[in-house]
Amino acid sequence: MIDIRKLTKTYTRSQQQVHALYDVSIKIEAGSFAAVTGPSGSGKTTLLLSLGGLIQPSKGAVNFNGQNLYSLSPSQLASFRNRTIGFVLQTFNLVPYLTAVENVMLPMLPLGGNGADLKKQAVNLLDRLGLSDRKDFFPRELSIGQQQRVAIARALANEPDVILADEPTGNLDPALAEEILDVLEDLNKNRSKTVILVTHSPQASARAGIVLKLREGMLVS
């Protein structure tokens, strides 16, 4: 279970304090599909970064199964992210000089292991996402939809419990967006992954079991 308690993140801009998040408390059960919505600047990305252990909150705590993320050392936090969280980003962020399968293997490298076995796992993941025939393609040789599916495969590389997706359909046309949402929904329903989705899209939030609305850094529903 993810337990966010009284989370506040304050930035100082032009000598003024701005609350990106203010006193946000949320509980998300394992295996949930949650969508975080709200207008631009409402604190969606800040919430996602806080959940991913990527930004130090000003106040409050983020607990994963009772473990406060921000009590961990930087290396423990990196290891936690590597094993527990899979990130899917709006612009995919694939490494351009690596092939699809090599991109999928990137999160596996810090854990070590036999190279051939790691490659087999990565190929299996690509196969599950319908990309087995594109495994040796470089990102520039893939369509946008295929690139996002490679990014999802990369997020699943270490079999994380939680998928954090930042506007995963933001760069896709409606048909491709449906395709990617199907993949995420499948991961949630059939593989019991907790999916937390930041989105502007009503189409995306309609798939979620929980919809969290943020406005000016505060949870409004």
Add this chain to the structure above:
Amino acid sequence: MVFSFRTIILREIVQRKGRMISGLMAITLGIAVIVAIQSVTSVSRQVVAKKLDLLGANIMVLPQGATIDDYYTADVDAPTFPEEYVERIVTSMIPGVDNMSPKLSRRIKIDGSSVILTGILPMKELASKPIWQASGLIGAELELACAPSENKESSLTEADLKAVRKIVDSLRNDEIWVGSSIAERFNVKTGSIFPIEGQTFEVTHMLPETGTIDDNRIFAHLHVVQKLLGIEGQVSNIEIMGCCSEISDGLLGKLRNILPDTRITTIGHIVNTQLETNRLMAKVALVLLVIIILVGSFSIGNYMWANVEERRKEIGTLITIGWGRRHIYWMFFAKAVMLGLAGGILGYLVGTSAAVILGPYLAGLNIDPVLNYLWWSILVAVMIALAGSWYPIYRAARIDPAIIMQEI
């Protein structure tokens, strides 16, 4: 190839090789210059040491007006001083003088061709040059007043030192020895009769080629040469074999006291020009090394900085997916080491090739590759690469992934 951190480094280097080459060039050229200078200096040092070995005697007494720019020609056409100075040194009982060989040298014309006529005294003249010994010109072993001192520059063994300190035991008044160049020019052989200034001499020895002015010398008995030149009782220099320990204890000063109108110097002084050149080369190499370290570090640092900036999004992504700082450090430091390795090896190859190819033309030296310089080149290049890279790498490991996501 199995996918690993190394694959990522190599793939990235190949992907962005244009910028990498400019950074690598700075290290490569810098190392090449150092290796080339060191190769030339090292050989030059050996050549000077070899010359010192070949000279045998280590103190020279010259007239006050003589020039000492070059040992081999210092005695030629120099003003003269009395031969009795030899006796003066002997009777003074100054310790540390093992042997003295007085000489008189003058340029003369034979059939319109310039040669150097050098008078030497048998039983006094040191057969100091190993090639003279090879020609069978050595006689009795010289009794030394002291053991030969250690000469760090010298490549001679103790047995060699014993061998060089032998004297020429026989040179009759009607005999001459001729240098290789004279023999070739005048087409003379052992046993040939050779006229000099109206007197005939028998060629009893042909000296092997030395590559020095000695090849253009005719050696005859000192007293015969004095008569031929009309300057009896005069010599142009005295070569002295002195104990190195006594030299350092003031032997030169003692000799100057009894021979005030002469110029007394050591071989070290005479070959000073060459030694100074070598020292200058070493200093130049050191200055260049410092410049190269600075320029190379800056160049590599600049490249790594640009590389980190260009890869901010990529580094942010890697941190986001769970790479720790140590993985980022490892990736960039390994890249710096690879660049250093490549720069060191390439620099060594380019520098050594330049020295081997250009050495004979520019410095008159035949230069062989020195494998030891390869290890030094790699070490220096890797250190330059690491020194230049540490700050960009430090920054890379501290890229805030949150900023990367907010930039989206």
